[in-house]
Amino acid sequence: MAERDVLAGAGGVLLGAARTDHAGRRAVLLVRGEADTTEFTDLATTMGITIVDVVKQRGREDPRTYLGRGRLDEAADLLRTAPDGHAWKGTDLVLLHTNATPRQLVATSTVLGVEVWDRVRLLLALFTAHAASVEARTQVRIARLRSDRTVLRELISQETTGERAGYGGAGATGATEVLVTLGREIEGLRRRLLRHARAQSERRRQRTRSGARTVGLAGYTNAGKSSLFRALSGKSVLVEDRLFSTLETTVGRMEASPRVLLADTIGFIDALPSETLEAFRATLAEALECDLLLLMADASDSNEELIRRLSTSVREVQDRLEDDDVDVMLVLTKVDLIDDEQRRRVEELVEEIGLFNPSFVSSHTGEGMIALRDAILTRLHGPARVLRIGHPEDNGRPIAALEDALRQAGLVLERRQVTEGVELLLWCDGAALERLMAHAPNRLTVVGEGVDAFRT
Numbered sequence: 028m029a030e031r032d033v034l035a036g037a038g039g040v041l042l043g044a045a046r047t048d049h050a051g052r053r054a055v056l057l058v059r060g061e062a063d064t065t066e067f068t069d070l071a072t073t074m075g076i077t078i079v080d081v082v083k084q085r086g087r088e089d090p091r092t093y094l095g096r097g098r099l100d101e102a103a104d105l106l107r108t109a110p111d112g113h114a115w116k117g118t119d120l121v122l123l124h125t126n127a128t129p130r131q132l133v134a135t136s137t138v139l140g141v142e143v144w145d146r147v148r149l150l151l152a153l154f155t156a157h158a159a160s161v162e163a164r165t166q167v168r169i170a171r172l173r174s175d176r177t178v179l180r181e182l183i184s185q186e187t188t189g190e191r192a193g194y195g196g197a198g199a200t201g202a203t204e205v206l207v208t209l210g211r212e213i214e215g216l217r218r219r220l221l222r223h224a225r226a227q228s229e230r231r232r233q234r235t236r237s238g239a240r241t242v243g244l245a246g247y248t249n250a251g252k253s254s255l256f257r258a259l260s261g262k263s264v265l266v267e268d269r270l271f272s273t274l275e276t277t278v279g280r281m282e283a284s285p286r287v288l289l290a291d292t293i294g295f296i297d298a299l300p301s302e303t304l305e306a307f308r309a310t311l312a313e314a315l316e317c318d319l320l321l322l323m324a325d326a327s328d329s330n331e332e333l334i335r336r337l338s339t340s341v342r343e344v345q346d347r348l349e350d351d352d353v354d355v356m357l358v359l360t361k362v363d364l365i366d367d368e369q370r371r372r373v374e375e376l377v378e379e380i381g382l383f384n385p386s387f388v389s390s391h392t393g394e395g396m397i398a399l400r401d402a403i404l405t406r407l408h409g410p411a412r413v414l415r416i417g418h419p420e421d422n423g424r425p426i427a428a429l430e431d432a433l434r435q436a437g438l439v440l441e442r443r444q445v446t447e448g449v450e451l452l453l454w455c456d457g458a459a460l461e462r463l464m465a466h467a468p469n470r471l472t473v474v475g476e477g478v479d480a481f482r483t
Contacts, residue, residue, distance in 0.1 A: 049152060050075030054120040055102065059088045066297075067124055070149055074156060078122070079114040092138065093123050093131045103139045122149060126298060129181035147174060147300060162223055169216045176209050224312070231316060234288060240407045240456065241288045242281065243314035245344055246323030247336035248294030251360035253277075254390035255323065256291040259400065281400070284438045286456060287407060290314040297339045315347050319406050320355045326373050326387060327364035333376055341380065354406050357382045358399065363389040404438060404454040411440060412455065413475035417448045429467055436463060441481060450474065452481040 054071065056078050058064060064081065071078055082102060084094050092099050102121070109115040120142050123135065127145035136143040144152065151174060154167040183203060234241065244252040260279040281287040292314040314320075322344060324337045347353050359373060370387060377385055386402060388395035404411075416429050426449050433439065437455025464471045475481060 048156065049120075052076045052120050053079050053118045054122050055079060055106075055115060055118055056081045056122045056124060057094055057102070058083045058124040059093065060085060062124060064124055067122070067146060067149070070146075070153060071122065074149075074153055076120065079118060088125065089131075090128070091130060092134045093125065093127060094135075096138070099135065099138050106139060106141060120144065126300060129178045132178055133181050133185065146298070150296070150299065162220075165216055165220050165223070169213055169220065172209050172213050172216075176206065176213070179206050179209065227312065239286045239288050240319070241290055241317040242319045242321060242403060242407075243317035244289065244291045244321050244323060245311075245314050246294060246321075246340050247325070248296050250294060250323045250325050250336070251390060252291050252294065252323055255321075255358070255360060255388065256289055258390040258393070258396055259403075260289050281403070284400075284404065284454075286436065286459070287404070290317060295336075295340050295343045297335060311343075315344060317353065319403060320344065320347055320353055321358045321403075322355055322382075323358045323360055324377075325361050326359035326370070327361045330372070330376055333373065334380065337377065337382070338380060341382075356402065356406065357385040359385045359387050361389060361391070362387040362394055363392045408437070408454045408456050410477045411452055411481075412460070412473050413450055413452055413481045414455075414460075415445070415447060415450045415472045415474045417470045417472065419470070423470070424467065429463075429470060432463055436460070440478075443481075450481070452478065 052075070054076050056064065056067070056071075058081060061083070068078055082094070082098070084098050086095075089095055094102075105113075105115050106118060106121075109118070118141070121135070121139055121144075123131070123143065123145040125131075125145055126147050127135075132143055132145060132148075151167065151171050154163075155171065158164045158167045183206065231241070244256055246252055256277065256279065259281050261282040277291045279289055281289055292311060322337075322340055324333060324340065326333070328336060341348065344355075348355055357377060359377075362370065365373070374385065377383070386395060386399050388399050390396070414433065416426050416433075419425055430439075430442075430449060430451065433451060433453060433455065436459045437453045439451050439453045441452040443450050
């Protein structure tokens with residue numbers, strides 16, 4: 028068995044060159060019981076795969092073949108003999124609506140004679156298609172190789188215990204060599220990813236030392252994180268209505284807020300095995316190790332989906348929720364797609380899982396965006412302050428110079444001329460403001476707090 032024979036997404040069972048573009052493929056979905064297949068189907072559609080038929084079977088899944096052997100044999104016959112015009116004609120992929128065991132993948136592929144993916148391998152194929160940066164490709168490659176390694180171990184087990192023809196021959200030795208090679212490649216990629224993680228960590232430390240504050244965007248895939256990032260930062264990022272369009276971290280400054288950084292990263296998804304998720308820990312850390320975490324969800328989801336997806340996100344960020352140094356805000360996106368009654372129902376639903384005071388926003392219409400920006404700045408810096416810049420004494424720094432320094436350090440909302448000089452309504456980090464006031468004694472004075480104090 029050559030190394031090229033082990034294909035992520037094929038369960039390590041088929042021969043040939045690995046594919047990254049699966050658009051136009053036709054697949055049959057195998058399902059046990061009455062499970063909701065909506066998300067699984069959406070994942071396939073995102074890749075351009077058409078599910079031509081769904082085969083359901085009641086009862087518990089078979090630990091060896093997922094569906095019962097009789098139903099699987101029927102599917103195999105139809106795959107081989109489907110006449111022209113039949114929905115199964117030209118189908119070259121079978122999807123299992125489960126996180127299958129290596130044994131199930133190998134046995135099912137052997138019976139059906141076509142490529143077989145479970146939910147994990149469907150996700151890995153999707154990650155591969157969307158990985159754009161070196162960081163993302165490295166993470167996906169590690170996850171794919173780990174997945175292949177489990178299947179290869181199953182193949183070796185079957186070959187050495189008599190479950191497959193020719194067991195105990197040279198094939199077992201060749202497969203073992205491939206297993207060793209996979210292990211070496213995984214370790215090399217992990218070291219590369221570790222170097223990248225250390226570089227990311229150092230950049231975060233440098234930003235902290237410079238006084239910058241970080242706002243992380245986290246939530247279920249397709250919750251609108253990238254759209255919100257673009258709306259708050261003005262930075263151009265990929266925004267698509269599809270699952271996992273973002274696999275790497277994007278960091279940008281919040282618009283007009285020089286010391287507030289936004290970090291957008293990969294979305295969560297339910298029931299992803301920890302071994303697969305582990306490859307993306309470095310990317311997630313960029314958003315989760317922050318001063319303020321925006322936990323995001325799609326307000327237009329059905330009640331059941333909203334609770335399921337929010338619960339998944341809460342589990343993934345549980346450590347952050349328990350960290351007293353990290354503030355967390357709940358942000359519900361796509362509010363333009365719901366009415367007032369639905370909004371009240373959503374508020375009740377999130378309270379049921381212990382989340383309160385959500386911010387409702389729409390990146391499409393702009394609804395709630397100013398209020399969200401103000402809430403972010405208040406959480407990071409406290410309420411806006413009214414700061415007076417007094418007139419200079421002989422040879423003192425002009426008002427314009429001090430005002431420019433304040434604008435560099437914080438966000439000026441409004442400005443007015445007064446008898447004593449100039450007054451600014453601004454958000455600014457307390458430590459940064461204290462340093463500026465120390466360098467201009469008697470020139471900078473806090474005369475009020477809050478928007479109302481400036482406007483009255």
